[in-house]
Amino acid sequence: MEMNSSACPVCGYHQFKVAFATKDYFFTGKDFTVNACIKCGMLMTAGLHPGKDLSVYYKSEQYISHSDTRKGIVNRIYHLVRNIMLRRKHRMVCSVSGLKTGSILDIGTGTGYFPAFMKSKGWQATGTEKSEEARKYASEKQDILVYDEEKLFSLPAASYDVVTLWHVMEHLPNINQHWQVISKILKPDGVLIIALPNVKSWDARHYGPYWAAWDVPRHIWHFSPKHVKELGKKEGFRLSRTMRMPFDAFYISIMSEKYKQSSFPVLKGMFYGKLSWFASLYNKKRCSSLIYVFRKIS
Numbered sequence: 001m002e003m004n005s006s007a008c009p010v011c012g013y014h015q016f017k018v019a020f021a022t023k024d025y026f027f028t029g030k031d032f033t034v035n036a037c038i039k040c041g042m043l044m045t046a047g048l049h050p051g052k053d054l055s056v057y058y059k060s061e062q063y064i065s066h067s068d069t070r071k072g073i074v075n076r077i078y079h080l081v082r083n084i085m086l087r088r089k090h091r092m093v094c095s096v097s098g099l100k101t102g103s104i105l106d107i108g109t110g111t112g113y114f115p116a117f118m119k120s121k122g123w124q125a126t127g128t129e130k131s132e133e134a135r136k137y138a139s140e141k142q143d144i145l146v147y148d149e150e151k152l153f154s155l156p157a158a159s160y161d162v163v164t165l166w167h168v169m170e171h172l173p174n175i176n177q178h179w180q181v182i183s184k185i186l187k188p189d190g191v192l193i194i195a196l197p198n199v200k201s202w203d204a205r206h207y208g209p210y211w212a213a214w215d216v217p218r219h220i221w222h223f224s225p226k227h228v229k230e231l232g233k234k235e236g237f238r239l240s241r242t243m244r245m246p247f248d249a250f251y252i253s254i255m256s257e258k259y260k261q262s263s264f265p266v267l268k269g270m271f272y273g274k275l276s277w278f279a280s281l282y283n284k285k286r287c288s289s290l291i292y293v294f295r296k297i298s
């Protein structure tokens with residue numbers, strides 16, 4: 001059975017059509033198809049049946065969120081930007097939750113930089129992470145408690161003020177179950193913060209199948225702002241805010257230029273990244289990545 005013969009996570013419909021073909025440009029070079037739900041238009045990578053072992057697609061040393069390498073100019077830029085983003089995320093969590101400190105769970109935390117930063121600001125911060133190597137790094141170098149991903153489903157109810165998923169939800173095969181367990185572990189007035197690539201962004205349209213944030217097959221789900229909102233509603237959440245994540249346009253555009261094998265990918269990527277960033281100033285919904293803030297419907 002293919003995942004695409006099971007239900008659409010947003011509307012529950014069972015029929016899909018081919019939207020376009022792309023590749024795993026990042027790692028294996030394998031061909032993949034992105035399908036669209038016939039009823040609601042939700043995009044998803046085809047051929048990934050539930051339970052399929054995708055770990056082979058995560059083995060690249062370049063997968064920086066996991067292996068923390070500093071090789072190459074793109075990764076160096078990434079590490080610089082990360083420090084700015086950590087401060088920005090902390091401010092944002094405090095602002096949307098209305099709390100100076102509290103309890104926070106970061107799902108898919110990678111090497112644990114974000115919970116470590118939150119902990120340094122007085123938050124009770126933990127994470128979950130699938131990769132054993134990344135978990136080890138987080139506990140040894142960051143002094144952060146990081147559970148394996150299965151532990152998420154046995155955490156106590158109503159125990160977190162904030163749950164975050166920074167570019168993680170697009171990777172999760174059992175996406176509806178994740179929304180349900182998040183609803184369980186959040187306090188009644190808790191906040192769910194999700195960052196996702198935006199398929200309606202300026203850079204997604206500009207790069208088409210070369211857009212680096214398709215990132216197949218690691219990205220299973222490809223969200224537009226409309227589909228994120230609808231999925232949240234289906235799972236008992238209300239979208240309370242949407243915010244821009246403007247730096248992603250640069251990184252994604254540089255990677256997309258590399259996938260196109262263009263000459264001077266960094267210069268061109270910076271140029272088009274800037275155009276995308278500019279477009280998003282006028283229309284938030286054209287931003288490369290967006291941050292969604294959800295609250296439970298009581």
Ligand SMILES: [Zn+2]
Nearest residue numbers: 008011037040
């Ligand atoms: Zn659908």
